[in-house]
Amino acid sequence: MILFKKTNDLIKHLDNQRILGKKIGFVPTMGALHEGHLSLVRLSKAATDLTICSIFVNPTQFNDPADFEKYPITTDKDIALLLTAGCDLLFLPAVSEMYPEGIMGKPEYDLGDMETLLEGKFRPGHFQGVCQVVHQLLAQVNPHDLFLGQKDYQQCMVIDRLMQQTGFKETVKLHICPTLRETDGLAMSSRNRRLNDSDRKKAASIFRTLSYLKQQLHTGSLDALLQTASDQLEQEGFRTDYLVVADAASLQPVSTWDGSQKLVALVATFLGGVRLIDNLPLN
Numbered sequence: 652m653i654l655f656k657k658t659n660d661l662i663k664h665l666d667n668q669r670i671l672g673k674k675i676g677f678v679p680t681m682g683a684l685h686e687g688h689l690s691l692v693r694l695s696k697a698a699t700d701l702t703i704c705s706i707f708v709n710p711t712q713f714n715d716p717a718d719f720e721k722y723p724i725t726t727d728k729d730i731a732l733l734l735t736a737g738c739d740l741l742f743l744p745a746v747s748e749m750y751p752e753g754i755m756g757k758p759e760y761d762l763g764d765m766e767t768l769l770e771g772k773f774r775p776g777h778f779q780g781v782c783q784v785v786h787q788l789l790a791q792v793n794p795h796d797l798f799l800g801q802k803d804y805q806q807c808m809v810i811d812r813l814m815q816q817t818g819f820k821e822t823v824k825l826h827i828c829p830t831l832r833e834t835d836g837l838a839m840s841s842r843n844r845r846l847n848d849s850d851r852k853k854a855a856s857i858f859r860t861l862s863y864l865k866q867q868l869h870t871g872s873l874d875a876l877l878q879t880a881s882d883q884l885e886q887e888g889f890r891t892d893y894l895v896v897a898d899a900a901s902l903q904p905v906s907t908w909d910g911s912q913k914l915v916a917l918v919a920t921f922l923g924g925v926r927l928i929d930n931l932p933l934n
């Protein structure tokens with residue numbers, strides 16, 4: 652695996668690979684890698700000739716500075732994992748490389764109601780920061796294929812929208828890849844390692860709650876079902892930002908189901924100060 656820290660070196664190398672006819676697959680990450688990330692690397696390897704992973708803990712997408720400070724940095728372990736997964740290139744830029752002019756003057760992206768719904772509502776400015784860094788990474792890497800995990804359902808929608816607005820949709824194929832789960836159902840996430848042992852056990856209730864919504868889904872009003880599900884989480888000590896059933900394409904909350912609309916259940920909830928998100932397509 653070749654490691655790049657400087658954008659210009661990376662661009663030169665990738666330009667040469669493109670001239671050689673190589674198809675480039677890209678897996679952007681913030682490090683603290685787990686099997687979920689490695690599954691994206693493996694999917695990229697199967698679909699392309701050259702897989703590049705980036706590790707960059709992007710300061711502009713953290714609406715809570717304390718969350719940024721606590722974000723786990725495990726670079727040596729990440730490199731070892733990428734080697735085992737057969738990743739070809741790693742881009743590991745410093746903040747000064749990505750934002751030479753500092754992080755204050757942000758570009759503005761038109762994200763419509765993605766900025767006021769769900770994650771947009773509870774993490775103001777988060778998706779603007781995600782778009783800022785992904786836009787820049789796409790320009791630097793200029794991949795043929797981009798691999799994202801469905802665990803960040805709304806982020807996938809936002810990046811799809813960014814790609815439409817910036818023209819990358821015409822040149823980059825977006826793959827939204829299945830969420831990987833631990834044996835008890837907890838979605839794999841870099842944040843899981845911040846849970847203490849007892850909260851880690853409790854955290855399996857998030858997937859149980861989503862599965863309950865899926866099993867009990869019925870036509871008509873969903874209010875009582877959602878109330879039971881969120882009461883369950885509350886009784887177990889979760890502090891929930893949102894637990895909703897939403898239209899799978901627009902993310903608008905659905906309180907009455909007609910039996911045909913495609914739905915997804917989405918949740919963001921705190922356990923011992925750690926904010927966890929998850930989702931499950933329902934039909």
Ligand code: PAF
Binds near residue numbers: 680784
């Ligand atoms: O999902 C993530 O890890 C990040 O939001 C991303 C897409 C790498 C942008 O920083």
